[in-house]
Structure formats: structure tokens, C-alpha cells
Amino acid sequence: MSTTTVANPSYRERVGYQAALLGGFALVAAALLVIGDLATRDAIEQRRAEDLLASLSQVIPADLHDNDLLADSMTLDTADGELTVYRALTGLDVAGVAFETVGQGYAGPIRVLLGIDADGRVLGARVLSHTETPGLGDKIEVARDDWILSFDGKSLGEPPPERWAVKKDGGDFDQFSGATITPRAVVSTVKGGLELFADQRDALTASAVQQVSTGE
Amino acid sequence: MSTAEKTDTNWSRIARDGVWDNNVVMAQSLALCPLLAVTGTATNGLGLGLASTFVMVASGLLVSLARGIITPQVRIPVFVLIIATLVTLVDLGMNAWMHDLHKVLGLFIPLIVTNCAILGRAESFASRQAPLPAVFDGLMMGVGFTLVLVALGAVREALGSGTLFANASMLLGESLSWLEVTLIPDYRGFLLMILPPGGFIAMGFLLAGKRVLDRKLAARQQAKAAGLAASA
Numbered sequence: 001m002s003t004t005t006v007a008n009p010s011y012r013e014r015v016g017y018q019a020a021l022l023g024g025f026a027l028v029a030a031a032l033l034v035i036g037d038l039a040t041r042d043a044i045e046q047r048r049a050e051d052l053l054a055s056l057s058q059v060i061p062a063d064l065h066d067n068d069l070l071a072d073s074m075t076l077d078t079a080d081g082e083l084t085v086y087r088a089l090t091g092l093d094v095a096g097v098a099f100e101t102v103g104q105g106y107a108g109p110i111r112v113l114l115g116i117d118a119d120g121r122v123l124g125a126r127v128l129s130h131t132e133t134p135g136l137g138d139k140i141e142v143a144r145d146d147w148i149l150s151f152d153g154k155s156l157g158e159p160p161p162e163r164w165a166v167k168k169d170g171g172d173f174d175q176f177s178g179a180t181i182t183p184r185a186v187v188s189t190v191k192g193g194l195e196l197f198a199d200q201r202d203a204l205t206a207s208a209v210q211q212v213s214t215g216e
Numbered sequence: 217m218s219t220a221e222k223t224d225t226n227w228s229r230i231a232r233d234g235v236w237d238n239n240v241v242m243a244q245s246l247a248l249c250p251l252l253a254v255t256g257t258a259t260n261g262l263g264l265g266l267a268s269t270f271v272m273v274a275s276g277l278l279v280s281l282a283r284g285i286i287t288p289q290v291r292i293p294v295f296v297l298i299i300a301t302l303v304t305l306v307d308l309g310m311n312a313w314m315h316d317l318h319k320v321l322g323l324f325i326p327l328i329v330t331n332c333a334i335l336g337r338a339e340s341f342a343s344r345q346a347p348l349p350a351v352f353d354g355l356m357m358g359v360g361f362t363l364v365l366v367a368l369g370a371v372r373e374a375l376g377s378g379t380l381f382a383n384a385s386m387l388l389g390e391s392l393s394w395l396e397v398t399l400i401p402d403y404r405g406f407l408l409m410i411l412p413p414g415g416f417i418a419m420g421f422l423l424a425g426k427r428v429l430d431r432k433l434a435a436r437q438q439a440k441a442a443g444l445a446a447s448a
Contacts, residue, residue, distance in 0.1 A: 018290045025282075025294050029301040036305045043312035051315075131323065136410065144383070178407045 051128075056098055058142070059115030059124035060088045064095045076200060083196075085204060088115075094205045096123055097197070103189030106181040107131045110140070114193040118205050121155045125190050130182075137182035147174060147183070156194050164191040225349045234356025241364040241419075242426050246333040251365060252415035254324050256376065259384045261369030262362065263321045268328050269358025271306060275299050275334055276354030279342040286343065295338040303328045333361065364422070371418045374399055376409030 011017055049070065056069045065088035076083045076099075088096040096117040103110045108131035115123035125148055127140045139145035150173060156164075165171025166184050175183045197204060240247050250268070254260045278298050279286075286294050307325045310318040318325075328334070337357055342350035374380055378400035385393035408414045 012287050018287055021285065021287065022290050022293055025297050029297050032301055033304060036308045040308040040312035044308070047312065047315045136407075178411065 055113050055126050055128060056086055056115075058126050059098050059113055060086075060096050061123065064088050064117070064123075065090055069098070076203065078196065078200075087204075092207045094118055094207060097204050098123075099193070099196075100128065101189050101193040101196070103185045103192070105130055105132050105185045106137055106179065107133065110182070110185055110189065112186060112189050112193070114190060116194065116197050119155070120194065120197060120201070121153055122151045122190065122194070124149075125151045125186075127186070132182045133179065136176060136179040139176050139179070140182060140186050145176075147176070148186070150174065151190055154190075156191075156198060161191075164188075225346075227349075227352065230349060230353050231356045234353060234358075235360040235363065239360040239364065240333040240336075240357055241361060242423060244333065244336065246336055247331045247361060248419075249330050250324070250327040251368065252412050252419070253327060255365055255369040255372055255415055255418075256410045257373040257379075257383070258366050258369035258381050260321075260324065261365035261367075262381075262384075263317075264324045264327065265358070265362025265365040267306060267310075267321060267325060268331055268334070268361055269355065271299065271302050271328050271331075272334050272337060272354035272358040272361075273351055274302050274354075275338055276342040276350040277347055278302070279338040280345055280347040280350035283343045291339070291343065292335075295335055295343075299334050299338070300329055333357065368415065368418055368422060371422075372409045372414055375418075376406050376414060 053070060060069065067087075067089040069086045069088060072089055073084050073086045076085050083099055085097050085099045087094050088098070096115055098113060098115040101112050101114055103112065110130040110132070111128040113126045113128050115125070117123050126142055127148060130137070130140065132138055132140065139147055142148050159172045163170070163172045164187060166173050166175040166180060166187055168175050168180055169184065171187065173183060173187050236242075238244060241251055247268075250264060254264045275295075275298055279295060282294070282298075303325065306328075307318075307322075310325065311322070337354060341353045345353070370380060373382065378398065380397040380399055381395040384395040406414075409418065
């Protein structure tokens with residue numbers, strides 16, 4: 001088996017050359033990936049922060065707060081580890097909170113950003129990332145379908161807990177034709193978020209005493 | 217399998233092979249995994265096609281440049297390494313600098329690695345040719361692949377959800393939002409076409425269509441040749 005090059009010296013047949021060749025390519029590839037990672041890390045992190053702020057502004061109405069959502073975050077210890085909670089403050093009072101919950105979808109985890117007002121009602125929910133079937137499960141994205149808006153204004157008492165399910169399971173929320181597991185996962189994730197809020201309500205809505213009031 | 221490096225490159229042959237005669241999907245039946253996975257809409261098809269084309273061109277160039285030092289025994293892992301590195305870099309770069317596009321296509325970028333057509337071209341073309349023909353071959357193969365992706369996506373989207381190029385503005389910018397057409401208003405959707413079986417069915421018809429067309433073209437050429445022979 002000869003190649004296209006003019007010369008095909010015998011040292012190429014040695015295992016040592018081939019091992020070195022493969023190792024060399026692996027090294028170059030690894031170096032390129034490191035460089036690529038370093039070159040893009042800051043930009044990706046910045047895009048991520050922008051995305052987060054954009055998502056936060058969708059689940060917490062701007063007229064509800066007068067603070068920087070990214071600045072006034074707090075960390076909550078939960079059974080699943082630490083949770084970052086973004087607080088919407090009006091003066092020093094907590095008007096609402098937003099945090100991320102993760103549910104298990106059809107093809108992987110679904111990250112949902114949930115905004116909840118001080119009374120425990122959903123201000124808004126948005127899917128941050130998922131790996132659901134394109135064309136079927138991706139209707140949970142607000143850009144593709146209004147479905148996720150059906151959570152707005154809902155709370156643990158309204159609808160009652162047993163109706164926090166998709167219609168197929170006797171609940172109040174629509175499923176998609178061809179995809180039941182995905183919306184089912186989102187419904188239970190949002191419900192889980194509301195339950196977490198109910199459990200930690202005192203900690204979450206305690207007024208931000210350490211913060212200097214910004215006027216009013 | 218030893219072919220001497222040709223000095224005269226048949227550019228039109230490469231173009232014809234890539235787009236029609238030796239089309240990645242229609243003739244080689246390669247790359248079916250990403251093909252069937254993403255062609256639920258024409259927009260997704262276009263996006264994956266463009267990203268795949270870029271990787272094909274870049275991998276063609278790199279493989280061709282490195283062809284002098286790669287030995288046949290370790291060529292496959294080296295090609296795989298080159299392609300996987302490229303795809304990862306494309307993924308990172310798009311995430312950082314073309315973030316909106318990445319949000320739409322992010323799901324599909326890693327799928328490019330599963331495109332055996334890229335490895336196939338590296339093996340059968342780029343590793344035996346000079347960089348320029350290898351790049352051109354990658355481009356033409358990519359264009360052929362993109363055309364099939366868009367055609368299949370359009371058929372499945374039209375039948376499956378009654379739209380065409382839905383969400384195209386997310387991929388191509390607001391200026392091209394006119395591409396988004398609702399063919400059938402209030403269409404309830406025909407789920408089979410969006411699911412993978414619909415992809416197989418639509419592809420079967422596309423393949424059959426190409427066969428019929430090729431046969432007709434061949435028959436016409438034969439008739440022409442016969443006519444020439446008779447008049448001579």
C-alpha cells in the first residue's frame with residue numbers, strides 16, 4: 001500500500017514513527033483545543049451572562065424591581081447542593097425571586113429558569129437549555145411556541161397540586177402531539193421549583209437588610 | 217489504490233461529482249444519521265449543511281497538507297482527530313462570536329462528527345490530492361450535502377407542519393425573514409413526516425426521483441448519440 005508521495009522511506013513502516021505521528025497529532029490537536037478554549041472562554045462567559053440577564057428579564061418584569069438582578073443574588077443550600085437565587089428588590093423588599101431548576105427530559109436535562117413573586121405565583125418560566133427532539137420537544141422554547149407562557153400566574157394552590165400535570169395525566173397543562181415526556185418533565189420541574197420556594201420562603205423573601213437602600 | 221497525483225485537475229468533474237453524480241447522500245448513501253436527525257425543517261437542514269460544508273473544506277485542506285507524513289496504518293485515527301478537533305473549534309467559535317446562530321444550531325454542531333462523509337472524503341480524496349483540489353472537493357461535496365438537506369427538510373416541513381423555512385430569521389438574520397412561508401394555514405401537522413420514519417420515506421422518494429431523472433438523461437444522451445451516428 002503506497003501513498004501519493006514520491007518517497008516512501010522504510011522508517012515509516014516502523015511502529016515508533018507511527019506512534020510518534022499519532023502522538024504528535026494528538027498533541028497538536030490538544031494544543032489547538034486549549035488555545036480555542038482560552039480564546040473563547042471569556043466571550044462565551046460574557047454571552048452566557050448576557051443570556052442570563054435576558055432570560056431573567058423575561059421571568060421578572062422590569063417594573064417589579066429597581067436593582068441589578070445579577071448583582072443581588074444569594075446562595076441557598078438545598079438538598080441538591082447550592083442554588084443561586086436572583087432577587088428582584090423594590091427598595092429593600094423582595095418582590096420576587098428567580099432561580100434555575102433542572103428536570104429530566106426525554107433526551108437529557110432540561111434547565112428551567114423560574115421567576116416567582118413574593119406570594120408564590122409564577123411570574124414566568126423559560127427553558128434555558130435542553131436536548132429534546134428538534135421539531136417536537138423544542139416547543140418548550142418560547143421562541144417556538146407559547147406553551148411555556150401557560151405557567152404565568154399559576155401557583156401551588158391554583159391549580160391544585162393533583163392538577164399540576166399534563167392533560168394526558170389528568171392535569172391542566174397541554175402536551176404536544178408526539179411529545180408527552182418533555183412537557184411532563186417541564187411541568188414537574190416548575191412544580192418542584194414552586195415547592196422549593198414554599199419550603200424556603202422565609203429565607204428567600206427576607207428583606208435585603210445589608211443592602212443600602214437606593215432611594216424612594 | 218495508488219493513484220499518481222494528477223497535475224491537471226478536472227475541476228468541473230469534481231463539481232459534478234460533489235453536487236450530483238457522487239452526491240454524499242444520493243449516491244454514496246453516507247451521512248444519513250445527521251441527515252435524518254435534523255431535516256425536520258428546511259432551516260435546520262440549511263444550518264447543518266453550512267456548518268458541515270465548512271468542516272469538510274477545512275478538513276480537506278488539513279488532510280491534504282498532512283498527506284505527506286501520514287502513513288496508511290494510522291491514517292484513520294489521524295483523520296478522526298483532525299475532524300473532531302475542527303468540529304469542537306467550530307462549536308466553541310460559534311458559541312463565542314456567532315452566539316445567536318449557535319443557539320439555533322448548537323444542538324446539531326456535535327452531530328457533524330458523526331458525518332462519515334467527511335471521513336470518507338478525507339480518505340478517498342483529500343489524502344491523495346493537492347490542497348486546492350481537496351478544498352474544492354470539500355466545498356462541492358458540502359454544497360451537494362446542503363442541497364439534499366434543504367430539499368429533504370423542505371419536503372418534510374411542508375408536509376409535516378405546513379410551513380417552509382420556519383425560524384429562518386433566527387439563522388440568517390431578520391433581512392431574510394421573507395423566506396418564512398406558511399404554506400397551509402391552520403394545518404394540524406402530519407407528525408410522521410417530522411419523525412425519523414418520515415425522513416426515510418421522503419428520502420426514498422428523493423432517491424427514486426434522482427434515479428428516474430438520471431435514466432431519462434442517459435436515454436436522451438443515447439438517442440442523441442444514435443441520431444449523430446445515423447446522420448453521419
